[in-house]
Structure formats: C-alpha cells, structure tokens
Amino acid sequence: MSDKYELARAVTLQPSAAAAAKLEAQQKLYVRDRVSLLLDEGSFIEDGQLANALGRGLPADGVVTGQGLVDGRPVLVVANDPSVKAGSWGALTVEKIVRVTERALAAELPIFWLIDSAGARITDQVALFPGRRGAGRIFHNQVALSGKVPQICCLFGPSAAGGAYIPSFCDIVIMVEGNASMYLGSPRMAQMVVGEEVSLEEMGGARMHCTVSGCGDNLAVDDADAIEQAKLYFSYLPTCWREQPPAMAALEPSVELDDESVPEQESVPFDMHQIIDGVVDEDSFFEIKPLFAAELVIGFARVDGHPIGVVANNSAVRGGVLFVDSADKAARFISLCDAFNVPLLYLADVPGFMIGSAVERQGIIRHGAKMITAVAEATVPQLSVIVRKAYGAGLYAMDGPGFMPDACIALATAKIAVMGPQAAVNAVYAGKIAEISDETEREDFVTRMRAEYEQDVDLMRLASDLVIDAVITPAELRSQVQARFAVLVGKSRAVPAKRHGVPPV
Numbered sequence: 001m002s003d004k005y006e007l008a009r010a011v012t013l014q015p016s017a018a019a020a021a022k023l024e025a026q027q028k029l030y031v032r033d034r035v036s037l038l039l040d041e042g043s044f045i046e047d048g049q050l051a052n053a054l055g056r057g058l059p060a061d062g063v064v065t066g067q068g069l070v071d072g073r074p075v076l077v078v079a080n081d082p083s084v085k086a087g088s089w090g091a092l093t094v095e096k097i098v099r100v101t102e103r104a105l106a107a108e109l110p111i112f113w114l115i116d117s118a119g120a121r122i123t124d125q126v127a128l129f130p131g132r133r134g135a136g137r138i139f140h141n142q143v144a145l146s147g148k149v150p151q152i153c154c155l156f157g158p159s160a161a162g163g164a165y166i167p168s169f170c171d172i173v174i175m176v177e178g179n180a181s182m183y184l185g186s187p188r189m190a191q192m193v194v195g196e197e198v199s200l201e202e203m204g205g206a207r208m209h210c211t212v213s214g215c216g217d218n219l220a221v222d223d224a225d226a227i228e229q230a231k232l233y234f235s236y237l238p239t240c241w242r243e244q245p246p247a248m249a250a251l252e253p254s255v256e257l258d259d260e261s262v263p264e265q266e267s268v269p270f271d272m273h274q275i276i277d278g279v280v281d282e283d284s285f286f287e288i289k290p291l292f293a294a295e296l297v298i299g300f301a302r303v304d305g306h307p308i309g310v311v312a313n314n315s316a317v318r319g320g321v322l323f324v325d326s327a328d329k330a331a332r333f334i335s336l337c338d339a340f341n342v343p344l345l346y347l348a349d350v351p352g353f354m355i356g357s358a359v360e361r362q363g364i365i366r367h368g369a370k371m372i373t374a375v376a377e378a379t380v381p382q383l384s385v386i387v388r389k390a391y392g393a394g395l396y397a398m399d400g401p402g403f404m405p406d407a408c409i410a411l412a413t414a415k416i417a418v419m420g421p422q423a424a425v426n427a428v429y430a431g432k433i434a435e436i437s438d439e440t441e442r443e444d445f446v447t448r449m450r451a452e453y454e455q456d457v458d459l460m461r462l463a464s465d466l467v468i469d470a471v472i473t474p475a476e477l478r479s480q481v482q483a484r485f486a487v488l489v490g491k492s493r494a495v496p497a498k499r500h501g502v503p504p505v
Helices: 003-013 017-025 031-038 091-107 122-128 135-145 161-168 187-194 200-204 206-213 223-234 273-279 324-339 357-362 364-377 393-397 421-435 439-456 459-464 474-486
Strands: 045-047 063-070 073-080 111-117 151-160 172-176 181-183 218-220 286-288 296-303 306-313 344-350 382-391 407-411 415-417 470-472
Touching: 031 063, 031 073, 031 111, 031 223, 045 091, 063 091, 073 091, 091 111, 091 122, 091 135, 111 161, 111 223, 135 161, 151 161, 151 223, 161 181, 172 206, 172 223, 181 200, 187 200, 200 206, 206 218, 218 223, 223 286, 273 296, 273 306, 273 344, 273 474, 296 324, 296 474, 306 324, 324 344, 324 364, 344 393, 357 364, 364 393, 382 393, 382 474, 407 459, 407 474, 415 459, 421 439, 459 470, 470 474
Parallel strands: 073 111, 111 151, 151 172, 151 181, 172 218, 306 344, 344 382, 382 407, 382 415, 407 470
Antiparallel strands: 045 063, 063 073, 286 296, 296 306
C-alpha cells in the first residue's frame, strides 16, 4: 500500500492536535467518535473517505458518510466534521450528502444527520450551489424522503444559512444546549443588514429554538446525550413506511389510576403526565417538544410493548387551551405517527382554541384547521379519550366522534359540549341576567340555567345516543386502551382517491 494512501488515511481518521484541543475546549466529540457512539460496534461502512484527499487540509471534504446498524437495524449516516474548516460544505461534501439521500430513497433506509457545520464555502459556491447536483438537491431529496423513512437530526454546533434547512426537513431535531445553533443569517449579518444587535443564543440558540420558535424539538446536555436521545427516538419507529414499529417486552404502568386521579372540578388544573404514566408501560414515554407549547403534550410511548403516539391536553399549563403553536405541534406529530404506522391515543381535557385579537392576528383559525386536518387525514388506529372536558372545536381537534376515531370513550365525570356551562349561560342569557337587579335572584337564575344546560349535555345521554362508545372509570383506562388497540392490529388503511389535500397553512 502506497505511502501517499497511508498518509491520506491517517489525516482523515484523526483530527490535528490543534483541532482536537479546540473540540475538547468546546466539550465536543470528534466526528468519528460521534458516529461510533451512534452505531453498533464494528458495523460502520464508510463511503467517500478519501474525498478531496489530494487537497490540502480537507480530509473527507469535511463530512463522514456511510451505513451501519443501530440496535441491529440498518441506517445511513451523514456527519459533519467541525475540525475541517468548521464543517463547511465544498462541492464534494455536497456530492457525498446527495449520494446518501439517493441511497436512502432507493433502499428506503433511515438517515441520522449529525450536524455541525458553518455552511457553504463561498470559494466553492459555483460548484456546490446552483447546479442539478448542488445543495438544492439535498433538500429536494429530503422532502422526497419525508414520510418514507425516519430522518433524525442531532445538532451539535452551528447549522447556518441554507444548511439550516437540513434540520428543518428532519422529523426531530435534538440540540445540544450551549453549542448548537441554527439561523439563516448570523448576528453579524443581522447587524449589517437590518441594524439589529442580537447575540447568537438569542438569534438561533438551542434553548430559543426549543422554547420559542419550535424549530428545535429536544435539548441535550452534551453530544453523548443527544445521540442517546436520537437512538431512543428511533426505537419507536420502523425503518421505513412499509414496516410496523418494533415491539418490546410489555411492562405495567408506573402509576395506578383511581377516582382521585382527575379533579372533577374543571377549573382545578392537573398535570396530564400523571394520566399518561397510568396508561402506558413504565418509563416508556418519550416526550417531544416538552419546552414548546407545553399546554399540549406529545410523545411516543408503549402499551403492552407496542409503540403508540400520545396527544394530550395539559391543564397545568395555560389551562390546556389550544394556541397557534400547540396546534402546529400537534399537527406535525399526528402526521409523523400516521406516516410511520404508529397508533394514536388522544387524551382530551380541552376548553377549546384560544380567542382574542392577538391569536386571530396570528392565524389561529388556519392553524387550528391545520391540526384538525391532520386528525382527519390520519388512518392509523386512533383512540380518543375524553378525560375531563372537550369543548367546542377542541373536541374536533382531539379526534372527537365526528372524526371517525376507532373509539371515543370518556371518564364518568367528563363533559362534552359546544362550551362550558358558565360560558354558555352567559352567552345565551346575558341580557336576562343584566335585567335582574336582586343579587340572590340573579344567582338563583344562573344556577338554574347552568343545571338545565348540564342536563342537556349529560354524558349518559351522549352514551345513550351512541355519541360516545363507553363510559369508564380512571382505574379501567389502561385496560380499555390495551384491549382496544389490541383488536385494531392490522386495521385496513384506505388511501383517498386524490393527489393530496391543500393544507390550511
């Protein structure tokens, strides 16, 4: 074997002393150590290792690509090397990434994106930017891969300018706090172009994206934590849309539900995580976007070892009301579950969608329609549980009876109505109430009207009219969910006779 080859290989397989010191100071792992943590030992097969081997200081042209196994399942990997010109893209970088996406399309294999890149090299822009096999082809192929195979992104450092679209097209983005960032224009560019003085963390830091913009999904404390979260996330999904999600050994829930689990008084907030823990297998709930729009809880879990997706209102945060962000959060997750054959469990305790001029200007109607569209289009097994209340369009958004869930069941104290009793009486009898001058008489009238309203929407009446399929106690909820999902295995999923719908947003 030639000395030239040995030298090129040696340079490619390890960072320089200066680069290694910089990575250590940033508390980052070397790119090949990241790949080793992700993949089963000895399973990695690398392609294009000697890209740009004749160039100076550009080992592998700054990106490691190839195939390996994660828990015995085949995956593809794209991993930027921040020790090579800050992980920036050259023409061969782009070609290597395009080839991985083409392989993913042909073989229907998942891609793990390990991103840490300063963006394109301006010196290579003609070769990498505008052409048919330029950077645009990466994004084009990612869109083609969406819903076909899982695309999982760990963001360890920057993802700048056009490169920021790689995470945006992935199914999940796990960002390392303190190191990860994502932005179209840097703080320096913002200062030059629009006169804004802003820090990198404020502009596109990990916590900002995971709490404010929603572009990030989950925070990680370091590189190893991000990779561990990515592997855990993948454990709930099939390798492609044609397969079923992998099952594991069944476990009992960590919490036993009883009549005290859900406060009957709907004005008393409670944490829906307790109900989730009482329904799903112990320690199986993997929450997604826990810091963003927390009035709605989403995530994967297992029931009897089989993966499900959970969509749940959380009255402990902003009363569980649906806002623009929570509607978007739900819509995307529902579509994700439907794409990869993951059954959906809705746990409803929702007053409805938020009202007021602020949310109207944000487009609450269109964003709410986006969530409702996702619910209506999903064909996986779906079970809707009215835990305490479902008012107005909130009932529709949580897969109420009109949206053809495989079952809609309710706890015995639950309420389903256009609106709550207090709001309804005020809406209908506002003029009459104002005319009653005597305070006692006025209170008696309001109490009487509320009682009549509650009788009109009584849960047993809805069950008697076959609006809901069962009325149960909290203690029965786990067994009901188990049994109902068990009989839905193999559910026929009809595809509508059209190209696609037109999304509201």
